[in-house]
Amino acid sequence: MMNLRWWVLVCSLVVGGVSLTAQQEILAADLFWQQVKTNHPVARQAALLQEQAAQELLYARGSFDPKLYASQEEKVFGGKDYYRYGQGGVKIPTAWGIALKAEYDWTDPNGAYLNPDRTIPQGGQAIVGVEVPLLQGLFFDASRSSLRQAQIGTDRYKAIADELRNELFLAANKSYWDWSYAYYSRELAISARDYSFERLGGIRESFRAGDYPAIDTLEAYLQWQSWELEVQETEMQLNHAVAKMRALLWSDAGQPEMWKKDWVPQSPVIAPTAPVIADLQQAITEHPSLVAYRYQKEQLAIERRWKKEQFKPELTFNYNFLANQFDFNPENTDGISNLVSDNYKWGFTFSQPLLLRKERAGVALTDVKLAQTDWKLQQKQQDLSAKLTAYWQEWEIRQQQLQLSQAVVQNYQSLLDAESVKFELGESSVFLLNSRQQKLLGAQLKLLKTQAELQKTVVALWYTAGRS
Structure with a gap:
């Protein structure tokens, strides 16, 4: 009966998340990202880039402003x-x-x-x-050259701002799912430790009744100690994950947001929306980085036209x-x-x-800048294409790993159930029962890790496509 209760608890953690107390509150991934996208310093810098573009355009238009002038000369x-x-x-x-x-x-x-x-x-x-x-x-x-470049600069700065937000999207969402994995792996370790302590008490009672030898109590005690160490290890991992999350949260007033200890992440078991490779390949052509380079080339072409004009x-x-x-x-x-x-x-x-x-050097320097920008554009296109292929292959493999991990967990559970029956009949030992439990928990942690990595792979796919 103890094993059944423990298994029900583990399933609730890995499959559906924990049951929330009255004080706990789920911090959803979408809600977290919206707050980061709005208030994080990088997001505010991105917004300032667009404001900078507007002011540069106004500055360029100022060249066409009417100008009043007056002078007075007198000699005595x-x-x-x-x-x-x-x-x-x-x-x-x-x-x-x-x-x-x-x-x-x-x-x-x-x-x-x-x-x-x-x-x-x-x-x-x-x-x-x-x-x-x-x-x-x-x-x-x-x-006219400055005005046209400033007009194009408005679109270029918008693309650069989108690129900054895209980088922030990747960092924020990866940190979120790292937090989710750390939180639920700690919950698994705590449940295993608590169950081991409960079983230790039962075996001690059985030892006093003469049903088990003293070595079984030591075996059960060592199992409890190992899970206590695992709880401490997962607690450190969770602290690191929370520290990264706290660094990403900022308030509307531009101050670091207070972290609520009662916040609970979504479980990574929640299936992400399956991406479509054709949509990703189409989206990647309008990636903010590529768009920014294209606009930069347009600006340089205008600059080159003005340099050529100076030959006259x-x-x-x-x-x-x-x-x-x-x-x-x-x-x-x-x-x-x-x-x-x-x-x-x-x-x-x-x-x-x-x-x-001066004029010849000006054209030559602009040609160099154009060539450099073109090579950067081609390199970025190749990098994004290679990353998309790699992340898509990772997505497919993670899907296979998920199915396999789920089957492994079910099989280890069957072994543990059978070993528990044998243990109740006196045909097994605490060592074998602990071994089955240890392997099951290891499989559960691998399944949890696979689910979290699958979430991060989807995030990486959308990041590569520039769809933050």
Whole structure:
């Protein structure tokens, strides 16, 4: 009868988990992962990456912001007013490389040494102008390059953030199932120890009644001691597993979460959702790491386009319409003809490096970065493909191991049941009974380990596919 009670307890541990007390609470794997994904520092860093991308995009767009400007110059020397003049206006860059300008100039006509080219109508002069890059910067420039890279960077940072969460997914879920195995293996050891102690008491009573020799009490006592050592060993393993779990739990306030001693993990016996290899192979093509490398290549291609653009000479043309104060048609003639043929100011600037060493090196360096990124992408694709194959093979083998372990447990139980009957009839010994129990518990622990490893293999498969 003692053996039957012990076996019922063991089955409840391995097959269905423990019966919870009023104070105990199951910390489900999904609930644990949701808390880790939300509050863990790595998860918060991932969220900050997306915020960083948004700010970098805003920064790049700032290159196209209108800019107000103003200046005032005045010189007085030896009691004489040399000159006094100033200007103020707004310059508006555009996404097409053209810059628009609206300006107002003023000059004190009483200056003794006023430069003649500073002479403007009394009261000031309004100017409306345009600057157009005719060679370098006409179709592409630094501002457009930065903006396009920042736009792509938004998607790249999202992929990097997903990659960080994916790594966290693997670490968190593996730690969870290690905790589950450590917890339930300790429960198995405790149940075996308690049963051994109960049996030790029964054998001692039988020894006092003259039914068993004294050596049987020693045998039963050694069995109890061995299970006491096993309980201590599993307790240390559980402490290590809990320490890893505690390091993963953080509160909404960004502080380490308090660990509840009454938390109980799910039993690893719960069958995981069977993955489909075709779905995993499809998902792996959109793995966050691969996506991030692809976006990085797009950014480098844009950078290379700008480097190539710098081979062109800089030739900027500017044209300005001039007014009498705010009147752009002071002669009351045909407006357009007047602006084009009379009241205007224009000019251009030109520059060109002679050796182009900086420009040639810039393109070459970008080509190197592109090649490095491409090799990283290919290596990552190969690594993920190899890992997926290995984890899938492990999944299939774990399934076979699970079935075999279950059969082994059933067979050891049959042996223990038969040995118990023989022991009750006086045809067996405590040594043989202990041996059967020891082997059964060993098989139960292997079954528990196989169940936990199967859970971790599923986690690894989804991690490899990038589906955290």
